[in-house]
Amino acid sequence: MSEFEIHRATKRRAKLRLGMSGPAGSGKTYSALLIASGLGGRVGMIDTEHGSGDLYADLLPEGYDVLRLAPPFTPGRYIEAIRAMEQAGVTTIIIDSLTHAWSGEGGSLDRQGKIADRSGNSWQAWRQVTPEHNALVEALLQSRCHIIATMRAKTEYVQEKDERTGKQTVRKIGLAPIMRDGIDYEFTIFMELDVQHNAYVGKDRTRLFDGQIIRPDAEVGRRLLTWLQAGEEEPAAAPPALSEQQKKELANSISSAHDLDELYHVFAAAYRTANAVPDTAALAELTRVKDERKAALESAEDLIYGAHA
Incomplete structure (x- = not known):
């Protein structure tokens, strides 16, 4: 008997996994709250941005809950915060921001540096830090709640050869999320916000907004919810466990x-x-x-x- 299971592709109901990045002032928190309001249900925010989660308390008529996460920003503490929101009955969790789990105090980069300083082995340090980061990604993907994660953005450059002069030049190619490379692949939809509060949708498995420049609002959340709820019910989930x-x-x-x-x-x-x-x-x-x-x-x-x- 084959160890592999083959089944007919079936559209099933799903939970949103939305990532958004942008520079300071691009409206990440504001946009996340508007989209969350369109999803309906109880909204909760994990706030690592020094209390900024309370600044929009009057934005949603139904209100929302805030969990302030202070340093150290270890992946394990993020996972605990996600579980606390789930147990509180929240249906949409906004993580504002996920960047601190990577570059904040106690985040993966900070832990890797300290381990490398003690051991003198940078590669060995990554062997210890990577499983913690992967566990956080799994917590995001396996949560029974909708997840909206904001990330700070940095200017990204590329070095290339000038064909006319033969010299190496540096060219600005845009903004990249401050997070481990490839994090955008983990999300159902990923948006890049600019300082005019517009969002370019560079990845969209729903195909509702792929390649478009949109203004995030509650209607975006409602359209996403309609797509997410179309299809068959997911089979009963197994008890939570690490892979x-x-x-x-x-x-x-x-x-x-x-x-x-x-x-x-x-x-x-x-x-x-x-x-x-x-x-x-x-x-x-x-x-x-x-x-x-x-x-x-x-x-x-x-x-x-x-x-x-």
Whole structure:
């Protein structure tokens, strides 16, 4: 019997996964709230932007809830915030902004730098940080809520050869989200906002706005909701759990710790990731791996100190 399942392609009901990036003043928060209002239901915002989530309290007639997320902006804490919103009964979660999970205090870049400084191995540091980032992406994709994630944008340049002079020149090619490369591929629809508050839709699996320049508003949310609700019901979901690949990556990061201090930090991050799902089986397995690595490191220290006694 084949291990592969083949089925007829079927349009199923889905939850929105919307990403939007833009520079300061482009209206990311405002646009996200308007689209969320069109989706209907209870709206909640995870605010990492120093209280900016409360500035638009009068924008939606039905109001919205705010969860202020303070540093450290670890992927694990983002996952916990998403779970808290789900448990509170929110139907649309706005993450404003996702950028801090990458470049903020305690974010992936910050963690990678600190681990590399301790170990002297940048590649090994990424092996520990990447599973945490991947777990956050999975939390976004698997949430039972609609997700709207805003990201700050930076000017992106490319270096190329001038055919006339033969010299290398630098050319501005536009704006890119401040997040790990390829994050836009994870979303159903991705918008790039400009300072005039217009949004260019560069990716759109719904095909409603693909390639268009639009003004985000509640009507955009209503049109997206109609598309999302068309189709068959999704089969009953299995209990939440980390994927086998995620568990393997987290376990490898723990077993690769070079000393007890690094082990503490790596296990703490892995524990928060698994606990936020929550996946009790994964927690037990990660704890076992941690205990084994701790025993090995302590044994190595005893040998070193014993040799110098």
